Amino acid sequence: MMARGDLTAAREAFDELVIKHQRRASRIALMYLRDIAEADEAVQDAFVRAFTRLETYRDEHPFEVWFTRILVNACVDRQRARQRRARRVVAMEDMPTEPSANRSFSPERRATGRAWRAAVDAAVEKLPARQREVFVLCHLGDHTPRDVSMMTGMRESTVRVHLFRAVHKLRAALEAWRDLR
Amino acid sequence: MISADWHPDDERLLTRYVEGADAAVDRHVSWCVSCRRRLADLGADLESMYDGASADASDAFSAERLAAQRRSVQQRLGAAVPARVLAFPGATSGGRYWPFMHVAAAAVLVAVSGAGLVRIAQMADAGAVVGIHTGPVEATTSTRLLRDVTADSALEDIEVALAEPRTAELRALDALTPSVRDAVAPVR
Numbered sequence: 001m002m003a004r005g006d007l008t009a010a011r012e013a014f015d016e017l018v019i020k021h022q023r024r025a026s027r028i029a030l031m032y033l034r035d036i037a038e039a040d041e042a043v044q045d046a047f048v049r050a051f052t053r054l055e056t057y058r059d060e061h062p063f064e065v066w067f068t069r070i071l072v073n074a075c076v077d078r079q080r081a082r083q084r085r086a087r088r089v090v091a092m093e094d095m096p097t098e099p100s101a102n103r104s105f106s107p108e109r110r111a112t113g114r115a116w117r118a119a120v121d122a123a124v125e126k127l128p129a130r131q132r133e134v135f136v137l138c139h140l141g142d143h144t145p146r147d148v149s150m151m152t153g154m155r156e157s158t159v160r161v162h163l164f165r166a167v168h169k170l171r172a173a174l175e176a177w178r179d180l181r
Numbered sequence: 182m183i184s185a186d187w188h189p190d191d192e193r194l195l196t197r198y199v200e201g202a203d204a205a206v207d208r209h210v211s212w213c214v215s216c217r218r219r220l221a222d223l224g225a226d227l228e229s230m231y232d233g234a235s236a237d238a239s240d241a242f243s244a245e246r247l248a249a250q251r252r253s254v255q256q257r258l259g260a261a262v263p264a265r266v267l268a269f270p271g272a273t274s275g276g277r278y279w280p281f282m283h284v285a286a287a288a289v290l291v292a293v294s295g296a297g298l299v300r301i302a303q304m305a306d307a308g309a310v311v312g313i314h315t316g317p318v319e320a321t322t323s324t325r326l327l328r329d330v331t332a333d334s335a336l337e338d339i340e341v342a343l344a345e346p347r348t349a350e351l352r353a354l355d356a357l358t359p360s361v362r363d364a365v366a367p368v369r
Contacts, residue, residue, distance in 0.1 A: 011258045018251050026247070027238035036241040040250055047254045113236065120233040138199065139227060140234045145199065163199070164192045171226050178226070 014051050021064060022047075024141060025071050031124060031136045032075035033082075042078050046071035061150055068141065069151040072133065116177060123173040130154075131166035138163050188213065194220050198227065 022043060029039035029046075049070050050057075057066050124132055137148045138159070145163060149156040189197070189206045197203040197220065210217040242250075 011255065014258065015251065015255060018254050022247055022250060023238075023242065026242040026250070027235060030238050030241055031234055039241070040246070043250060044254050044257060048257045051258050113233065116229070117233040117237055120230050121237070124230075124234075139231060160192075160196065164195050167195055167223075167227065168191065170230060171223075174226065174230070178222075 010054075011051075014047075014054075017050075017063065017067075018047055021067060024064075025067070028068065028071060028136055028141045029075050031140050032072070032133075033078055034121065034125065038078055038082070039075075042074045043071065045074040045077075049074065062147075065143070065147050065150050068137065068143065068147075072137070072151060119174060119177055120170075123170050126173070127166050127169060131162045131169070134159050134162040135166035135170070139167075188216055191219075191223070194223055198224055 025043045025046065026039060029042045030036065033039045033042060046067065050067050053070075057063065124135065127135060133152065134145075134148055134154075137143050137151060138145060143151070145156050145159040148154070148159045152159070154162070187209070189203075189209060193203070193206060194216070197206040206216075206220075210220055
């Protein structure tokens with residue numbers, strides 16, 4: 001459609017892709033950014049970037065893998081921008097350890113399971129960047145290590161190692177919750 | 182060959198959980214209660230984490246919010262232009278007119294330089310440059326010959342360029358532009 005210059009039709013067709021992928025994309029972005037508004041923006045950025053770069057998409061990978069890579073980059077860009085802003089505004093030691101997890105969630109968040117979710121959030125937040133990235137994409141994004149390898153450019157074996165370490169740390173961090181869940 | 186007292190380590194169990202199948206592990210947990218329990222615990226932990234994160238995302242991204250996100254994406258797509266079309270549409274038409282532009286530019290260049298040469302020749306014929314000419318006579322003659330040849334070829338070039346059908350669209354522009362002759366004639 002784009003090749004024919006029919007942008008309206010292309011946008012309409014792309015809307016179907018948005019519908020199909022936006023929920024999962026939002027979940028991944030939220031785990032990355034820990035802020036609803038930022039995650040929302042990152043997902044939008046990713047869809048717009050994907051649309052403007054559709055020509056670079058090759059069918060050798062599923063669209064979702066290609067798109068998730070764009071999404072991850074959008075999230076990383078926002079994380080960096082946020083860090084730059086934070087450096088300008090306050091010293092790092094004054095930053096809250098859980099940036100906006102509590103203030104940006106809806107009232108249901110404060111109901112049953114709130115503490116557990118907060119504990120998971122905090123534990124994931126504390127993971128080293130690569131481990132967090134792999135864990136979010138593999139486990140929360142429902143992608144295989146092979147897919148994540150394509151998304152991130154890491155070797156598949158490296159992805160597996162990061163995933164294992166992430167899970168190991170998370171289980172250790174959440175050990176105390178095991179009997180309370 | 183896996184020994185009878187072999188037990189999968191945590192990494193192997195995780196791989197089994199992620200991949201959904203591992204023949205050796207599956208065989209093992211079919212009789213090893215301890216490892217079956219470990220695998221079940223691992224699965225329960227990961228499911229809980231997933232449920233927690235999913236619940237957060239579901240709370241945060243309600244159907245209304247997702248609809249708003251979609252609308253916003255569509256609005257932004259309205260302003261966004263795919264990379265393929267990023268090249269200004271004029272680039273295509275510019276490409277089509279590119280040879281005409283070159284011919285026009287060449288014609289203008291030739292006309293200007295030709296007019297200049299003709300003017301110099303007239304000045305030389307009138308003796309206007311005699312005072313500054315210090316070279317030998319042979320040189321002057323050859324210079325004049327060269328000048329005449331250059332002027333003639335330049336005029337020929339102009340004629341050829343003007344005769345080219347591709348310069349037809351320049352005639353319309355020319356018709357709109359006051360010529361020097363028209364501007365000077367009333368003064369006289």
